[in-house]
Amino acid sequence: MLFKYLTAKNEDIPPGTATIYFGFSSILWFIIGTGLGSFNAAKLAFPDFVTGTELFAFGHMRQVHVLAVILGWISMAFAMTMMYMTPALGNTRLWSEKLGVWTAFLWNVGLSLGLFLLWLGFTSGREYSDLIWPIDLVVVFGVLLPLGINVWMTIAQRKTQGIYITNWFFGACIFMVIIVFLVGNSAELFNLTGLTEGYLTFWFAHNVLGLWITPVAAAIAYYTIPKLSGNPLYSHRIGHLHFWAIIAFYSTPASHHLLSAPLPEWLKSFASVEGVLILIPAVAFVANILLTIKGRWSMFVENIETKFSITGVLLAIPLNMQGGFQQTRAINWYVHGTGWIVAHAHLALLGMSSFLEIAAVYFGLQQMLKRKLYSLALANFHYWFVIIGFCIYWISMTIAGLIQGGGKIYEVPYIDVVIAEHPYMIARWIGGTMVFTGNVVWLYNMYMTAREGTVVPKGRYAHELAYER
Template sequence: MSTATAAYDGIRPGTAAKHAFFSAVVWLCIGASFGFFTSLRIAWPDLLNGKEVMGPLASAFAFGRVRPMHITLVIFGWISMAFVAAMYYMTPALCNCRLWSEKLGLWNIWLWNVGLVVAAISLLVGANSGREYQELIWPVDIYVLVFILGFAAVNTFNTVLQRRTQGMYITIWFFLGALVMIWMTYFIGAIPDLFPVTGLNEAYMVWWHAHNVLGLWITPVSAAIAYYVIPKVTGNVLYSHKVGHLHFWTIVAFYSTPGAHHLMGAPLPEWMKSFASVSGVMILIPALAFITNMVLTVQGKWQMFSDNVSIQFALTGTLMAVPLNFQGAFQQTRAINWYIHGTHWIVAHAHFALLGFSTFIEIGATYYAIAKLFQRKIYSQSLATTHYWLTTVGFIGFWTTLTLAGLIQASGKVYNTTFIDVVYATHPYMVGRSLFGLTIVLGQWIFLYNLYKTATAGEPVTEKNPPATVYYT
């Protein structure tokens, strides 16, 4: 392997993917920790707060500044970077060729890391665009479009261009489609920053962006990664490539239009709300196509759910998509939305999508790819299992406490209860959320430690110690 790789722009194949996976997991730990920090603020508002305790840092670590940082770091630091790490690892593997440019890949990841540091600092000093899920100021937006999303797309598209396989596997379809869609989505989200778009039009564009970062980037690419990891690790052939394509085309057609369902309470025209709501329910078609396809692919290999950490994480994420999509599809219809809008229910749902579904699948892919890239076995299976249970139990508790708090808020809203009484009633749930949040954060730091030890001290895979046993203990 080494002789073949040395001649190729001087960098070993897989280097960009290694850097990307490790950077992504570091951002996961930092981003999740800041999430925990903001949750403490809601549970105990006087903790680490105010000028007397925090001194000159009081403003930087105020709730309203750390919260957007948590979101930016987990969405653009962890999830998106893990996606591009998966693209840099899986695209060459599926195209039977090398990554188009390892050098461009490394530039991409390190400019990305620099960009995230700049973004975090800009949010902490208060430079905030005031647009939800699009809080970065316009110079950072342009940086993201060129050096982060642009570089990743150029590298992936050119890799597919030089492929040595006939046909493209479904994962590649999703990667390429999603790279085009996220670039457009991010650009449309940045339009109000760059051009004088105001009023409801601005609010609508911002929510169109917020919806489609999830709908056209996080949802499809998470699924694309599962389409690779689950057949690959179980050794089963994908149940149906056609159903995979049904998933791809329906997600592009139906899930690109429901942006307005985030503004059901706003004075938008009725036709926009109805159109968004109906197309929002149609998410069930791609979601069920995906879940069916994955579950049928695992046929005969279900024991791997308990003895292989990649499958454990990837399948848990896939199965989470069942309640996630039913909840999402129905909560955005007017019959339910008026009740739970603006409550902690929505926060629980957002974590369901980003943590329960997406993050679980990416963690599965990360365990698999790190073991492959370093040709070593995972350092500690028991730490990996600990990571799995801390994340799973933490997430389920987190979701349950927030959903219950959301229902309290919703009934308070409907019965015109004095607002402060509702705040007071949800306090125990906020404390519970912080504790479950801490469980999740601990799991992720264990994950980072385990990956670091795998890279440095994992048992090497040799001829006598073949990779077939890598995933079994």
């Protein structure tokens, strides 16, 4: 049905179409991403699971999972939120609904193609920037730039004089992630090798996390929490501190990923200090949101979007405590290259970031569909499966990482470490599969919301209405 809008005139496309397109796409990619994650985890837990073909080998599957989650789920959820929050915060309409629909269409096609090629083995061979350069260019010029143009133009034609903090982040982060993609992938474009390639690889990986995945998620919370709670954002000035601290301290510490590499020591020293200073924007963000929800904590129990949002905000605390300190020389030598880092990455992407996006997708889809969520029970099922599954994953991988670290330092034979880790690999698979199951239920719930959800009267918000079932 959405395909018909690709050829329609902009003024004939109902507001919210791009949001809905992106919203359902993101949920679908979340299911694909977590399904692949569950499959890969099963291969680690049960080594005889699906063998005999190299296409299903872990080395072929892992990066497809990672990029399906980052570029499919998380980034499309971001685009979805930008499609409805940016105009709402400017008291205006989206600059071009048609461009939004085309962006969503090209994004799905480009990502499907990119991941299919990746699965076949067409890869740059660099972690996180695994896609081959033609696909990188599609991502930049076919996806991110059109998204950026729509967001920047919507901000430019706003009806308010001020720009709300969420839109600062949206506008700036799209700009920065385009730069990150172009510079970070230049190693492949210009055949850079060795240490330069290594540095650029982790410059990309670090900044995709630091200038896209976590700050945009935070920007979403600046909208959802005041919106749902009805409270004013606690502090505009703390918002400034958060925003500028992200720009200053998150863009600089890439070399803390390479403390064992022969990079100049001064660069590592600089990066390590900056890495701890990432706690500044984290403190500002968490404080601002938790002080905003003050007096409305009952919503953490009663309202599903608030439940997801606040869980995401609370997960930002361990995320940044880990992130700030695990990158110091004193700790990194122990945890580097172990499952601890895998656990940390999931805390960022599946924990803090995803919970905030899930809340925004729930909220945005109900608003744009003008329908109340079909089933609160299913939404709660989704919440508990995702949070319990995530915790099982995170805790088991953290323990596995500490075992690996000990094994590495004390030179324990590798096979003994593998055996010691086995129970945690099974736990990882169980946790990941719970997340996947929860997401399947979520898609069903949103599909039923679109079909049978209670119609929300004009001028009201879905979360203000009582559930009918």
